[in-house]
Amino acid sequence: MTDSPGLVASTDPYVSRRRWFIPVVALLLLATAWAALSLGAVSVPSGEVLGVLAGKIGVDAFDEPSRQAEAVVWGIRMPRLLLAFAVGATLGLVGGVLQGLLRNDLADPHLLGIGPGAAIGAAIGSAAGGVQGAIAGGVTAGVITAFVVRRLSRRASIDPTMIILSGVALGAALAAWVGFVVFAADRSTVPPIEFWLLGSLTGSTWRALGTAFVFLLGSSIVMLSSAHLLDVMGLGEADARHLGIDVDLVLTVLLIAAGVAVGATVGAVGVIAFVGLLVPFVVRRVTGPSHRSLLFGALASGALFVAAADLVARLLIQPVEIPVGLVTAAVGGPVFLWLLTRRRDA
Amino acid sequence: MPETAVLADSLTYRIGDAVLVSEVDFEATPGSLIAVIGPNGAGKSTLLNLLAGNLQPSEGQVLLNGIDLSTALPGDLALARSMLTQRAPVDIPFTAAQVVAMGRFPYRRDDTNTSERDAEVVAEAMDRTDTTEFAARIYATLSGGERTRVSLARVLAQDTPIVLLDEPTTALDVAHEERVMRQTVQLSRRQRAVIVVLHDLNAAAVHADQIVLMSGGAIVARGRPRQVLEESLLSDVYQQPMVVVDHPFRDCPLVLTAEAP
Numbered sequence: 070m071t072d073s074p075g076l077v078a079s080t081d082p083y084v085s086r087r088r089w090f091i092p093v094v095a096l097l098l099l100a101t102a103w104a105a106l107s108l109g110a111v112s113v114p115s116g117e118v119l120g121v122l123a124g125k126i127g128v129d130a131f132d133e134p135s136r137q138a139e140a141v142v143w144g145i146r147m148p149r150l151l152l153a154f155a156v157g158a159t160l161g162l163v164g165g166v167l168q169g170l171l172r173n174d175l176a177d178p179h180l181l182g183i184g185p186g187a188a189i190g191a192a193i194g195s196a197a198g199g200v201q202g203a204i205a206g207g208v209t210a211g212v213i214t215a216f217v218v219r220r221l222s223r224r225a226s227i228d229p230t231m232i233i234l235s236g237v238a239l240g241a242a243l244a245a246w247v248g249f250v251v252f253a254a255d256r257s258t259v260p261p262i263e264f265w266l267l268g269s270l271t272g273s274t275w276r277a278l279g280t281a282f283v284f285l286l287g288s289s290i291v292m293l294s295s296a297h298l299l300d301v302m303g304l305g306e307a308d309a310r311h312l313g314i315d316v317d318l319v320l321t322v323l324l325i326a327a328g329v330a331v332g333a334t335v336g337a338v339g340v341i342a343f344v345g346l347l348v349p350f351v352v353r354r355v356t357g358p359s360h361r362s363l364l365f366g367a368l369a370s371g372a373l374f375v376a377a378a379d380l381v382a383r384l385l386i387q388p389v390e391i392p393v394g395l396v397t398a399a400v401g402g403p404v405f406l407w408l409l410t411r412r413r414d415a
Numbered sequence: 416m417p418e419t420a421v422l423a424d425s426l427t428y429r430i431g432d433a434v435l436v437s438e439v440d441f442e443a444t445p446g447s448l449i450a451v452i453g454p455n456g457a458g459k460s461t462l463l464n465l466l467a468g469n470l471q472p473s474e475g476q477v478l479l480n481g482i483d484l485s486t487a488l489p490g491d492l493a494l495a496r497s498m499l500t501q502r503a504p505v506d507i508p509f510t511a512a513q514v515v516a517m518g519r520f521p522y523r524r525d526d527t528n529t530s531e532r533d534a535e536v537v538a539e540a541m542d543r544t545d546t547t548e549f550a551a552r553i554y555a556t557l558s559g560g561e562r563t564r565v566s567l568a569r570v571l572a573q574d575t576p577i578v579l580l581d582e583p584t585t586a587l588d589v590a591h592e593e594r595v596m597r598q599t600v601q602l603s604r605r606q607r608a609v610i611v612v613l614h615d616l617n618a619a620a621v622h623a624d625q626i627v628l629m630s631g632g633a634i635v636a637r638g639r640p641r642q643v644l645e646e647s648l649l650s651d652v653y654q655q656p657m658v659v660v661d662h663p664f665r666d667c668p669l670v671l672t673a674e675a676p
Contacts, residue, residue: 077537080512080551172504301517305504308566310469312573313493313521358508 083357090355094369098154101376105150106142108380110388113138149273152281153379153393154372156270156334157344159285161371163327164345165352165364166292169299170323171222174353175233175408177346178331182239184342186214187328187335188265189243192250194336196259200277204336208284211332214243215324230409260339268341268394270379277337284333289368291326295319296360303358341375341394343401348374350404419478420445420577420608426465426475428458428632435461437632438475443610445576448603450619451612452643453629454653459612460501460581462629466610467498467579479577493521497573499566499580505555511565512550515541518572540571543598545591559586567595571602578602580611584618596622616670620644620662628652644668 106118116132121142123130134142160178167176178184187207194206221235244266251262263269298319302309306316334341348371349363356362378396385391423441427434436458443449451459464470466477468484477484479495487495497518507514516537522528541547544564549557554565563586570578580599584592592615600622603609613619619626619640626643628636630652636643649657649670656673663669 077510077512077516077534080510082510082551172506297520300509300513301520303507303509304514304517305500307469307500308498308503308569310489311467311493311496311498311500312517313490315489359513 081357081359083355083359083362086355087357087362090366091369094366094373098369098373098376101373101380102150104380105153105376106146109141109146109383111137111141113142118142148275148278149270149379150376152273152278152337153270153376155278155282155285156338156341157348157375158368158372159289159330159334160341160344160375161348161352161367161369162289162292162364163330164347164371165349165360165367166295166299166323167327167345168349169302169360169363170320171232172303172305173232174350175230175346175405177343177405178327179340179342180233180240180346180405181218181236182243183211183214183218183328183331184335184340185240185243185247185266186217187211187332188247188340189250190332191336191339192247192254192259192265196250196254199258200274200337201280204277204280204284204333206332207334207336208329208332211330211335212325212328214239215328215331219320219324263392265335265339266394267392268339268397269390269392270338270382271390273338281333281337284329288326288330288333292323292330293364293368295323296364299360299364300358339392339394341378342398343405344371344375344397346408347397347401347404350408418444420480421466421610422478423466424475424477426462426472426477428461428465428470429473434632436465436472439632439634441466441627441634443577443608445606445608446603447624448600448609448611448622449625449627450623451610451627451629452614452616452619457629458632459629461632463498463579463581463610463612467496468492469498490521493573493575495575496577496579497570497575498578499563499570499583501581501585503562503566505562507554509554510551511546511554511557511561511568512537512541514554514565515546515568515572518569518574521573536572536574537568540568543571543601544568545594560588560591563587564591564595567598571598576607578607578609580609582612582614584613584615592618616644616649620667620670621665640667644670 107113107115117134117138119131120134121139125143163178167178168174187210190210191203191207195203218236222232247265248262251259251265298314301312301314309316349367352366352370353363356366379393381396382391382393419442421441421443423439426436426439428436439462451462453459465472468487482491482495519533519536541550544567546564546568549561554562557565563583567583583595587595596618599609599611623640625637626640627634628643635652636648644659646657646659656675658671658673659668661668
C-alpha cells in the first residue's frame, strides 16, 4: 500500500513517525553494541574494542589491543552480541508475521507453544550432535509444532484469546516434556532445563551463530517477502481469497518459515519469551499496521531488545549471569497482561 | 468478452444430509443486473459463494468468463470476479483509502498497471461510493454503513467483469441504499455482470434487470421483476401475505406486506 501514490499515501497517518524511527533504532543498536563489547567482568576500553574490530578487517588503527582484550571481545562477546541480534531480530519478525497471519496481536511464537515444542527437539538433538544437533532438532520440532498450532487455531478461530489460551496449555505440556528429555539425558552433553526454558546467550560460539544464521536468514527472507500478502490478509480470509491470495498456501509456507526460525533460535539459545509479543506491539505504534514497515521495524527492534536484555542479564547481578528469558519476561509479562485486559474491555 | 460471464450448471451443495443448494442452473451475461431474493435460509448466500469459488460444489460446475472454477488459479479468479461479503472482519487497522487500494492487489504483478493507474482507480472508486471524505479514517472506527461503502469501493477498485454482492445495502440508510443500488446499476451499464443478493424486494424491483427467487435451496422463479414479483408466489415463498401494486412514480412493481388473515 505504501507504493501507491496520491490518496493512499497522503492519508497514511504514520508517515512522519516512520521518519525518525530508523535513525533512533540505529543509534540505539550502536550504543548497545558498544556496551556489549566493552562492558562486563573484564572492562575493555572503547579504543581497544575498536582496535580489535579494525584488526579483524586488516586495518591497523586505534589502540593496539591486548591478547586478553582480543580474546574477550572477539572470542566471547562478539559472537554473543551477533547471536543476540540475530535471535532477537528473528523473534521480533516471527511475532509480527504470526500476529498478521492469525489476525491476533496476542500471538507470540513461545506463548503459542512453538518455542517449547522446538525445545524438545533441540534437547534431543543436542544429545546427539551438540549445538548443531540442537539447532537441527529445534528446526524440525519447531515446524511440527507450528502445524499443531495451526490445527488448534482452526478450531478456536472464533475467539482469538482462545487460540492463545490453547497455545499456553500446549506450551506448558511441551515444556514438561523438555524436562523429561533433559533429565533422562546425559548431563554432560545436554544443557540444563533452565537453558531451554528461560534462554541464555552464555557461551555463544561462532559455530552456533553460523549454524543458526543459515536457518534464520532463509526463513527471514521468506517472512519479509510476505509483507504485502499479510496486509491483504488483514481483510479476513474470505476477502483475501477474493483478491487472489491462496490463503492455505500462504499459511503453510509462513508457518514452516516461522517453525524453522523459532526452532533455530531455540536450538542456539533456548526459549526467550515475549520478544515476539512485545516487539511488534511497540513497533506497530510507530510504523502503523502496514507490514512492510512493521516487519522491518520488528526485525531491527527485536535485535535491539534481546541484545539490551542480554546486557542486563550479564550486568545486573555481577558476577552471576541470569537467563536472558527472565529479563524479557519481566518486561513482556506485564505488557501481555495489559493487552489481555484491554482486549476484554474492547 | 464471452457472451456468458457466469455459467453454472446443475449446482448442488450439501453439508452432511442437509442440501443447501439443489441443482441450480444459473447464467449471467455482461451488462446484466441480477437480484437474488428469497427468505432466510433459502440458499442465496451459499449460491453466491459457490459462484465466487469460495465453496466447492458437491455436484455441478461453474464457469466464470470461460474459466472453470474447479481448476482456476486464485490470481486468475481475482481478475475475473470480485465479491462483497456479508460478514467481513471489522477490526481492520488500515485507513479507508488503504483498504480500497487493496482492491488493486490482483494487478500488482502486471507491468502495464502503473501505480498512477492504481491511484486513479482507487480515487474514482471512493468518489463513486461517496467515501473520499473519510479516506484517512481507520476502517475499524467507521460505522457499519460506512464500512460497507468502503468495502464496495474496494470491490469497484478490483474492476472485474463479474461482480458479486452479498446484501450490500443491509447496513445502509435509505439514501445510501439508493446510492449503492444506483452504483450497482451503473456497474452493469459498464458491461459488468452484476449479481446481488438482496433482502429489500423493492430495491430489487426498482433496479434489477432480472430477479431470481430462491426457496429451500432451489430457484423457484426467474425473470423480469414484473414476472417474479407476483402476489401468490411471494406470499407462498415467504409464508407471509403480500400485496403487489404498481409503483406510483416508477415503472416497476411495489411489494407490500399484508395483514395475516
